[in-house]
Each structure stands twice: as structure tokens, then as C-alpha cells.
Amino acid sequence: MSRNKNAAAPVLFILAGIAxxxxxxxxSGIQPWLLPSPLKVMATLWEMLPLLAKHSGSTLLAAVSGxxxxxxxxxxxxxxxxxxxxxxxxxxxxxxLSQTVPIISVAPLFLIWFGLGLFPKIVVVAxxxxxxxxxxxxxxxxxxxxxxxxxxxxxxxxxWQIIRxxxxxxxxxxxxxxxxxxxxxxxxxxVIGEWLGASSGLGVYMTRASHSYQLDRVFAAIFVISLxxxxxxxxxxxxxRLAMPWYYKERNNDNV
Amino acid sequence: MAILELVNLTKYYEVNGxxxxxxxxxxxxxxxxxxxxxIGPSGCGKSTLFNIICGLVKPDGGTLLLDGREGGSPxxxxxxxxxxxxxxxxxxxxxxxxxAREVAGENREAAKREAxxxxxxxGLEGFENSFPAxxxxxxxxxxxMMRTALARRPVWLLDEPFGALDAITRKRMQxxxxxxxxxxxxxxxxxxxxxxxxxxxxxxxxxxTPRPARVALHLEVGLSRPRSAGTMTEPEFxxxxxxxxxxxx
Numbered sequence: 001m002s003r004n005k006n007a008a009a010p011v012l013f014i015l016a017g018i019a020x021x022x023x024x025x026x027x028s029g030i031q032p033w034l035l036p037s038p039l040k041v042m043a044t045l046w047e048m049l050p051l052l053a054k055h056s057g058s059t060l061l062a063a064v065s066g067x068x069x070x071x072x073x074x075x076x077x078x079x080x081x082x083x084x085x086x087x088x089x090x091x092x093x094x095x096x097l098s099q100t101v102p103i104i105s106v107a108p109l110f111l112i113w114f115g116l117g118l119f120p121k122i123v124v125v126a127x128x129x130x131x132x133x134x135x136x137x138x139x140x141x142x143x144x145x146x147x148x149x150x151x152x153x154x155x156x157x158x159x160w161q162i163i164r165x166x167x168x169x170x171x172x173x174x175x176x177x178x179x180x181x182x183x184x185x186x187x188x189x190x191v192i193g194e195w196l197g198a199s200s201g202l203g204v205y206m207t208r209a210s211h212s213y214q215l216d217r218v219f220a221a222i223f224v225i226s227l228x229x230x231x232x233x234x235x236x237x238x239x240x241r242l243a244m245p246w247y248y249k250e251r252n253n254d255n256v
Numbered sequence: 257m258a259i260l261e262l263v264n265l266t267k268y269y270e271v272n273g274x275x276x277x278x279x280x281x282x283x284x285x286x287x288x289x290x291x292x293x294x295i296g297p298s299g300c301g302k303s304t305l306f307n308i309i310c311g312l313v314k315p316d317g318g319t320l321l322l323d324g325r326e327g328g329s330p331x332x333x334x335x336x337x338x339x340x341x342x343x344x345x346x347x348x349x350x351x352x353x354x355x356a357r358e359v360a361g362e363n364r365e366a367a368k369r370e371a372x373x374x375x376x377x378x379g380l381e382g383f384e385n386s387f388p389a390x391x392x393x394x395x396x397x398x399x400x401m402m403r404t405a406l407a408r409r410p411v412w413l414l415d416e417p418f419g420a421l422d423a424i425t426r427k428r429m430q431x432x433x434x435x436x437x438x439x440x441x442x443x444x445x446x447x448x449x450x451x452x453x454x455x456x457x458x459x460x461x462x463x464x465t466p467r468p469a470r471v472a473l474h475l476e477v478g479l480s481r482p483r484s485a486g487t488m489t490e491p492e493f494x495x496x497x498x499x500x501x502x503x504x505x
Contacts (some may be wrong), residue, residue: 113461150338151336155355155360156332245387
């Protein structure tokens with residue numbers, strides 16, 4: 001019941017926003033190449049669906065591959081940093097520093113190095129997604145209860161066993177929080193990669209459309225990008241529920 | 257021969273360049289199959305003492321004899337039950353209680369079979385696949401106790417195992433732990449703040465002074481076994497209780 005109520009409010013706001021937009025476009029008589037009406041955008045979306053689907057596929061491939069690469073790298077690095085404080089001391093500031101480099105300024109380098117194919121896009125996505133996953137996983141591993149670690153030590157655990165049995169499971173909620181952020185960045189990263197140069201993808205479609213002032217197509221592409229990002233987010237939420245049933249049961253118990 | 261013997265243990269901590277003595281020459285011994293209690297005011301250094309016995313902290317002086325020998329690994333002798341149950345929230349009850357066996361690299365299925373057969377004794381039948389968050393406080397402590405038991409070490413170190421429970425559950429758990437003890441014939445070293453609990457459960461009780469901790473009193477509890485709820489109102493029990501209260505004041 002409260003769930004329905006929660007869904008009703010945002011839907012109402014979205015519908016109101018669209019109505020205002022439609023009204024403003026209809027009554028002001030603004031040119032469609034400056035601002036198309038939502039109805040026009042929907043019509044274009046319907047008409048362009050096969051083409052958009054093809055471009056979405058290529059964007060999604062880059063986004064998901066990049067995200068997976070980022071997760072793999074982040075997990076390895078988090079484990080190594082947990083095993084060696086020295087490594088962590090040296091590497092952690094570097095991680096933070098890497099975030100001050102605007103990705104949009106280094107992306108053209110990847111095009112020069114790796115060409116126009118899929119690979120440079122994956123690299124851009126991986127770079128964007130790596131940081132939130134790595135930082136949240138490291139923080140999650142640090143949050144493991146030291147008393148649990150001591151308990152394992154008294155049982156005679158090796159350092160790797162401590163990581164596997166306590167630190168990684170304890171890091172899961174935090175890891176998934178980071179992964180959700182990374183998931184929403186992933187599609188954006190792929191689109192940025194495509195803007196700078198690619199042969200297919202939603203970013204390519206958008207660049208072409210905006211160069212010819214077909215703003216209805218740009219908006220249609222934006223809509224698809226939002227939709228794809230949302231789906232990715234929901235997929236990650238579902239994975240989180242499957243991977244940590246205990247976490248959600250615990251939260252449900254707290255509510256009782 | 258004592259299975260675990262503490263000989264003149266001392267421990268200091270460095271605080272702002274000052275040496276703060278925590279343990280000031282503690283000696284105690286635990287015979288095989290004995291139930292020994294340890295009482296002391298809070299903050300007297302009991303945790304430090306337990307950490308030394310577990311091998312997590314090195315003493316600055318004195319020795320720890322395991323099975324009469326020096327230099328052995330406490331991990332082979334001691335199984336530790338902490339104050340908080342420390343059940344892993346991401347593991348089911350069954351997976352939690354076999355943890356020590358899993359760490360030792362033993363066959364998980366065999367350990368689980370043994371765990372299943374012990375579930376009734378520990379009052380956890382039907383909760384094998386529940387997560388710790390779904391259990392009551394008393395059940396969580398019993399699961400932690402079972403994890404301690406399944407580690408198969410000759411000495412159980414129990415650090416205020418019932419400290420967080422309500423008074424009624426606590427009394428019930430005290431009678432229950434004696435059943436478990438009689439079944440496993442373990443050596444138990446129990447830390448508690450509760451004078452009645454220490455007397456009701458133990459063969460002998462050590463009382464520590466406030467920090468720096470020394471042994472203020474070593475008391476033989478001559479009460480007959482098996483003990484029951486009525487034990488706590490026997491004149492002998494009350495006499496011992498009075499004695500302990502005087503020392504702790």
C-alpha cells in the first residue's frame with residue numbers, strides 16, 4: 001500500500017512536467033528545431049525505434065563491458081590494498097588524484113591509441129566506473145568488524161581466509177552502493193566515448209542529429225539513454241538482492 | 257596437570273609516553289574438565305588477559321603454559337566465545353557454527369552433519385537455514401556457543417556470554433550451559449561481572465583487583481553438582497556470595 005503511494009508521487013510530478021512542456025510549446029509557437037514538444041519526441045521515438053535499438057545495443061555493449069572490466073579491476077585492487085597497507089598508502093592518493101583529470105580531455109587520446117572501434121569506448125567507461133566501485137569496496141572492507149577478524153585469527157585463519165570470509169562479505173553492501181553509482185555512469189561514459197568518435201552508438205546518433213538541428217531525435221536519444229541507465233540500475237539492484245538476501249532480511253526485521 | 261596455566265603475566269600499555277600497567281602478575285591454572293570463573297570490576301584488564309590467552313596480544317612478562325608446555329600455539333588449545341555473538345550476518349546459522357572447521361580446511365559436509373545432530377541440544381532445531389538477524393538474543397548466544405563447541409578445542413574461553421541478555425533468559429542460559437558442559441566435559445574459563453553467575457557455574461573463582469589487575473582472591477566453590485535453581489538459595493551459596501562481595505568492594 002505504501003509502495004503504491006511512493007510510486008504515485010513521482011509519476012504525478014513527471015506527468016505534470018510533461019504537460020507544462022507540451023503546453024508551453026503549443027501556446028508559444030516555438031520552432032521545433034529549438035524545442036520540440038513531447039508528443040513530437042514520442043512520435044520520432046516510435047518512428048526511429050529500430051535504428052535507436054541498434055545504436056542502443058552497441059552503447060549497452062560498451063557500457064556493460066566497461067563496467068565489468070572496472071568491477072574486476074576494482075575488486076583485485078581492493079584485495080591487494082587490503083593485504084598490503086604499504087600498497088594502499090601509495091595507491092589510494094593516486095586513485096583520488098586520477099579523478100581530478102577530466103575524462104573528456106583524455107578520451108581523445110584513447111581514440112588516437114586504439115582507433116574508432118569498441119575498445120576505446122570500453123576504456124572510457126571503465127575509467128569512469130572504476131573509482132566509485134574501488135573506493136566503496138575498500139571502504140566496505142575497512143568497515144569489517146575487527147572483532148570478527150580477531151575471532152577468525154583465534155581460529156587460525158590465513159590472511160586470505162580473513163579477506164574471503166569476513167572482509168569481502170562485509171564489503172558487499174558498500175560495493176553494491178558503489179556499483180549502483182557506477183551503473184548510472186556507465187551509459188554516460190559510453191555516450192561520451194561515442195561523441196568523441198565512433199562508428200555506431202547512441203552518442204553517434206545524437207551527434208548526427210544535433211548537427212542537423214533534429215532536436216526531436218536528440219530528445220528521443222536522451223529518453224533512450226535514461227531508460228537504458230535505469231534498466232542497468234534495476235539490474236544491479238536485483239543482483240544485490242540475490243547476492244545478499246541476509247542484508248535485506250535484516251533491514252526488513254528492523255522495520256518490524 | 258593443568259591444561260592451561262598463567263604464570264605471573266604482566267602487561268603494560270604506553271599512554272602518552274607513560275607506562276600504564278594493566279596486568280600486574282596474574283597467575284591462574286585450569287585443570288582438565290574444570291569450570292573456572294573470573295570476576296573483576298569493569299575495565300580491570302580482563303579483555304587484555306583474554307587476548308593474551310588467545311594469542312592475539314603478547315604479554316610483557318610471565319608465561320603461558322599450554323598442556324604444561326611453553327611456546328605452544330593457543331589456537332590449538334583455545335576456542336573463544338566473545339561477548340558479542342559475532343555471528344556473521346551473511347551466513348546461515350548452520351554455516352556460522354561450522355566456521356572453525358571450515359577455517360581448518362576440514363570437510364564441510366561432515367561438520368554440517370555433526371552440527372545438525374547438535375541442533376536440539378543447542379535449541380536451534382528448525383533454524384539451521386535462518387540468518388542470525390532472524391534469531392532472538394538467547395538463540396544467537398546459543399549459536400555462538402555451538403560455534404565454540406564445534407571448534408573442538410579443549411578449552412573454551414567465554415567472555416561474558418550472557419551479559420547482553422535479559423535476566424530471565426540469562427538464568428535459563430546458565431542452567432543450560434551446565435547441561436552443555438556436562439555433555440562435552442570441556443575445560444571452561446568464564447569471565448563475568450555477575451557474582452551469582454560465577455558461583456552458580458564454577459568449580460573455582462578468581463577475583464581480580466581494579467587496574468592494574470592482580471588476583472585478589474582465589475575461591476574454591478564447594479557446592480555439589482548437579483546444581484539447580486535451588487542452589488542459589490543454599491546457605492553455603494549465600495556465604496560464598498557475601499565473601500565475594502566483600503572482596504569486590
